[in-house]
Amino acid sequence: MSNNHIFIEKLRSSGLRPTKQRIKICKLLFDRKDTFHFTINDLSDSLRKITLDKISLATIYNTINAFKEKGYLKEISINSNKTYFDTNVSNHHHFFDENKKELIDLNDNDVGKIKIKKSLPGKKIKSIELLVKIANSN
Amino acid sequence: MSNNHIFIEKLRSSGLRPTKQRIKICKLLFDRKDTFHFTINDLSDSLRKITLDKISLATIYNTINAFKEKGYLKEISINSNKTYFDTNVSNHHHFFDENKKELIDLNDNDVGKIKIKKSLPGKKIKSIELLVKIANSN
DNA sequence: TTTAAATTTATAACGATTCTAAAGTAGAGT
DNA sequence: ACTCTACTTTAGAATCGTTATAAATTTAAA
Incomplete structure (x- = not known):
């Protein structure tokens, strides 16, 4: 609960409304010491573990794409059927x-x-x- | 028609039967001075232009995958929905x-x-x- | 020629991602 | 607090590249 205001500010300042879905995803991605790599599927699984009310897959895609556009995430070039993202x-x-x-x-x-x-x-x-x-x- | 025997030999020597589809694809990919890059879609279009009897998309995929396994083609790492290949x-x-x-x-x-x-x-x-x-x- | 194994083919299936359009929510102005 | 509008979420459909299937065809060795 503690760091929510940081993410709310981060979202607001980039023109994204701080919805509860986006805040949850922010916390999962950015509220940690080390950066990491993930696929949408990884993220979806992780979200299911930390929250009871599920976040729609469409929302996860929307949010990750928005975060990528804003420069909060990087997409890694790799020939895989899945897309890999990096929080670094x-x-x-x-x-x-x-x-x-x-x-x-x-x-x-x-x-x-x-x-x-x-x-x-x-x-x-x-x-x-x-x-x-x-x-x-x- | 001229260089077919070279490709027939190339295919045979790598355990691939020299079918007319494979020979046509070989000629399109390897019977030229410079190497190049392509996607399956590019290749499919090119084949349609040079031959009347069409080659099934499944055969194109099969053949390209076989050629990649044999080391005749390289797949390029890139985050795209399509796969890029290189004849170099x-x-x-x-x-x-x-x-x-x-x-x-x-x-x-x-x-x-x-x-x-x-x-x-x-x-x-x-x-x-x-x-x-x-x-x-x- | 015969025959078994390899190949081609059309089409179905698949999986990741995007689209759609309806329902819900945020936040600015009253 | 209420309204209004734009933004967001959502489930499910659609899309698109690629792979699987299973029947018909072709290759090549005997």
């Missing part, structure tokens, strides 16, 4: 564990500086995304 | 033009060496994929 919106890269189907952050110290030497006229770089796929070594 | 199976990276929704190769000279300094016990790196998203600069 700073520039960083990822391992993708092909066995566990899970993302793991790579921070700045984990990856040497990436230099893009090519440029195209009339185009500018929007993002640089590195995905390092890993799997069990045996 | 060597290690390289990509620009993704968000306006045209198209991939552009980055060769070795276009990108500085990528160093991954982190490793996880029991896991080994399967691939390193860099995607640089670009868009119109105005």
Whole structure:
């Protein structure tokens, strides 16, 4: 109950009405020490565990898309049937564990500086995304 | 008609029967000077243009998946509803033009060496994929 | 040629996501 | 507190890319 006002403010300040569904999702996503990765399905399961009155799947999609637009979430580029999101919106890269189907952050110290030497006229770089796929070594 | 025997051999040598559908797809994908990127939909359209007797969508999917397994095609990691394939199976990276929704190769000279300094016990790196998203600069 | 296994095919099924349109809610102005 | 309007939620339908199914066809080895 305690941190609700922070999320209410966050929502209001970005033009989103602080509904109880959005506040619950905020708390689940942002009221924690470490950032994490999730799919809509993960989130849906987690919400079902922490609240009795269920939040419609459509609302979950709506909310996550709104949060992505506002820059509170990042979508990770990966060729999967599901979309992966990251609550860490700073520039960083990822391992993708092909066995566990899970993302793991790579921070700045984990990856040497990436230099893009090519440029195209009339185009500018929007993002640089590195995905390092890993799997069990045996 | 000329290069069919090459593709027939290629298919046979990898345990795939050289059917006329597969040969047609081979010619479309591999009988050209430059490699390229495509989606199943692109491929389906192209096939419809070069041949009168249509190839079933199921066959196109089957064939592309078989070619991917055999290492003749690479699937590109990108968060899109469609899957992108590349006939260039060597290690390289990509620009993704968000306006045209198209991939552009980055060769070795276009990108500085990528160093991954982190490793996880029991896991080994399967691939390193860099995607640089670009868009119109105005 | 015969035959078994591989392949193609149309269509159904599937799963993630988006759309729809009706019911409910928030918040500004009375 | 009440009204009004725009925003939000919701269940369920629709969509779209992809995969599964099962019957018909084709390949290639004997």
